[in-house]
């Protein structure tokens with residue numbers, strides 16, 4: 001596939017065809033392409049655990065549920081869930097009846113479930129001393145995660161990233177025998193899409209790209225934007 005088409009159609013896939021397993025050679029090729037992702041200092045601190053044991057999947061799914069419930073509760077109460085800028089009060093009521101079945105089933109039934117972790121010792125976290133949550137550390141692992149999704153799309157597969165399990169990292173680490181100092185970046189479900197998305201909804205370039213200043217001229221497609 002054309003790279004631009006891959007990029008423009010790699011939407012989140014949460015439903016997979018029941019019969020199609022991901023061939024081992026295909027999964028291998030996905031990771032073999034994804035590994036060309038950039039990382040700070042080319043440290044490549046990633047590790048992929050392919051979780052196939054149903055019991056393990058179930059326990060990782062259960063760990064995801066607690067954060068999912070809180071996410072839905074905070075959103076229902078009108079907050080941006082898990083915001084670090086404007087966090088919801090800790091005592092937001094978690095209503096009964098939050099539908100978790102679909103989410104649990106997605107993790108249990110996906111043809112492949114990958115847990116992507118990173119060795120924290122490999123990261124140069126340039127914003128570690130700033131008075132805000134760090135964002136730079138993730139920059140050495142999430143390009144790899146995105147590459148997995150792009151490589152999967154190129155193979156006719158699809159996937160969705162999930163980070164709920166990270167909220168239960170201490171317990172998940174025990175389940176996965178994660179060495180000390182390694183962190184979970186994402187869980188990815190992979191398989192053959194039940195429906196292939198052909199058109200994603202995204203904001204146009206004009207809504208986020210400016211020249212010289214954050215509030216500068218909107219970047220135009222006709223070459224350099226005017227600066228006055």
Ligand SMILES: Cc1cc2nc3c(=O)[nH]c(=O)nc-3n(C[C@H](O)[C@H](O)[C@H](O)COP(=O)(O)O)c2cc1C
Nearest residue numbers: 010011012013014160161162163164197199200201
């Ligand atoms: C950090 C991150 C966490 C995400 N967590 C979930 C998740 O837990 N469950 C899920 O179904 N999708 C998850 N997604 C997928 C997003 O919902 C998806 O990228 C977004 O809604 C756009 O959907 P589209 O690509 O189908 O247009 C996550 C994506 C990212 C980047």
